[in-house]
Amino acid sequence: MARALWSGAIAFGLVNIPVKLYGATESKDLSFTTLHASCMTALRRPYVCPKDNVPVDSKEMVKGYEYAKGQYVILTDKDFDAVPLEASKALEVQGFVESADISSILRERNYYLGPEEISLKPFELFRQALMRTGKVAIARAVLWKKEQLVSISPLNGGLVLTTLMYQDELKAPPEPPATQPVVISEAEIDLALQLIKTLTMEFDLSRFHDRYRDALMQLIQAKVEGKE
Incomplete structure (x- = not known):
């Protein structure tokens, strides 16, 4: 049985669905x-x-935020505790959006959501409603002492919670080189489209492996066996 990382509830309107969060x-x-x-x-x-070129004991360490080059403001545990953060155990749904509206660059980490025994029916009702509408729930949640923006979407008979980046965490894309405008001919487009068509396939994740890690594990195993 997988160990739950967090427990709380999906909350929107008068609906409250107890859930647990699991690593995906x-x-x-x-x-x-x-x-x-x-x-x-x-x-x-x-x-x-x-x-000073000397080891520093943990008792001599403090947390500092660099607000200017070489200039720090010190924050204590009391400072962090004083920051207002509502310790809610709810995934507070703010609304529902189209899945395509959430850019892949916003997605951070994925977790499974599972129902409590008492919430099997409302959990399944919520999942089916998302499936039928093609919508994704956008919610706020306090996870691990940090307010997170998350999405909740149906997947493989269950629900997936995805942590999202905030707007101010996104970087601007790199500027293209300042050269003459690039002109693409129809023949070049047709060739590229043909190549994509030729290489189009069903995505089967099991076909792909970390070949470097596999080779490294073989080397490690050979060394272990040679040692025994």
Whole structure:
């Protein structure tokens, strides 16, 4: 049984649907430990002050926001606690939009939403309503002490919650080189369209693997077997 990361409720109007949040993905990147070559002991990297060139104990650390080059304002735990943040356990639906209206560049992380035992019917009703209308719910939620903008959409018989970026978190696209306007001929367009048509396929995610990670795991396994 998967462990829930968060529990709360989908709330809109007078509707309240108790739900739990589950991880939808996990990184398979390989992690390595830096060892002392002579004794194979894992090394710990302390925080070091580059000015004094000495290790700094956690009791001597503070959090600072750089508001100008080399200029910091210090924030304490009391400062963070004083910031007003409504500790709601609800996914507060603000409205419903077309899925196509949410640019892929806004999407951050995905999670599964699952119903509580008491909310099986309203959960399924909500899912089917989204399916029939083709809409996606936009909601506000406080997750891990941070207010998140999220979307809720139907997928594979369930619901997926996707955290979204805010408008001020988006960067402008790069400016094209200041050269003469690019002119594309119809023949070039036709050739590109033909190439796309030739390579059009059904998207089967199982066909794709991290080949570098697979090769690295083979190398690691060979070293382990050679050691035993």
